[in-house]
Amino acid sequence: MTVLDALAALQTQGIGLLEAVRGMSRNELAAYGLRGATAGSWLRLADVFFGPTRRRRAQAAAVAAARDGELSVDALLIIDKHTRKLLDGDEWALRAELCRLRGTVDDIDRAAAARVRELNRTAKDSDRKAYGRRALRGGKNTDAQGLRTITVTLPERLMAQALAALRTTARGLRRDNARLSYEQAMADAFTAHIHGRGKAAGREALTPLVVVGLPDWARLLRGDGGDCVFALTDGTTITGAELIAHSLADHHLVGLYDPVAGPVNLYRSQRQATLKQRLLLSAETILCPWPGCTTGADESQVHHVRAWNHGGDTNLDNLSMACPVHNGRNDDDPNAPPRHGRLAREGGRLVHHPPDGGPPQVNTHPIRGMSARGLLDDA
């Protein structure tokens, strides 16, 4: 057995491992080479799946599903983390449901987050509770290079707005100094805003586009679409109730999509028609289509699927949004040896052909299910 075989065998036995370590002390488990904090989290998790509970049957169902799916300890830790974010309802039923998720740990992470988010939207006072958890932490420990780090937690809309304001300032800083990296410019923008020297927020910021399917639009107009959830091109989501409360025209463009015929129209007064392609493409993808990428369409660039230099047209069927990183990495030259793979349109969908020649992959992030393309695929 090679070392990699051993790793693979261990990773498929998360439940078996937890069963084996249950009852050990933190020090005993840490003696196997784990960090103390990691050992502690394994032991807490072992107690969840094997400790006493009044919900014995639900617990057994979760254990069986996790064993059946050969989930790793990492996957189980993530499932438990998301389960604990449930605001209202049956935690054990949810834990068992999430243990039936399959895929890579990252796939499970995203799907579990999306599922809990969906459940929490219907919880009483969910917005107020989420807002109550806003926080700025850290900044007190100096690392070996003399640096300190803070973490800021905000409801997604507030965070998207804050970052959009920082990005506007950062763009200006990079125009003045091309040697600044994106991260450096964002850090400088943060400091500038703290000292009141930020660009007036919002003036140059993009207006996120809300993607609404026609059936939901009809419900919104009737006033009973409050519980609908829509995706925005900045990678956040909004409920029908919030959309109505915020007066559509002032804040967001709204794209309407017919499940059969595709894009119908873009409603909005102030944007120029020259942006129409970009807006349609943003609504189509919501996020960069590269597998695993979480960059919103608003921060992405228009990408030629068949490169401009190789005769590709600037037509919708040859364009897609792609984040700056993946737009740059894409193998534009079909004759050069593959390095990072390339984006392609197949059956209207955007796929990524990996450089090893394997089957095409898509970005499976759950919010993409609410993109215009996702609405079409659903229909």
Ligand SMILES: [Zn+2]
């Ligand atoms: Zn990307």
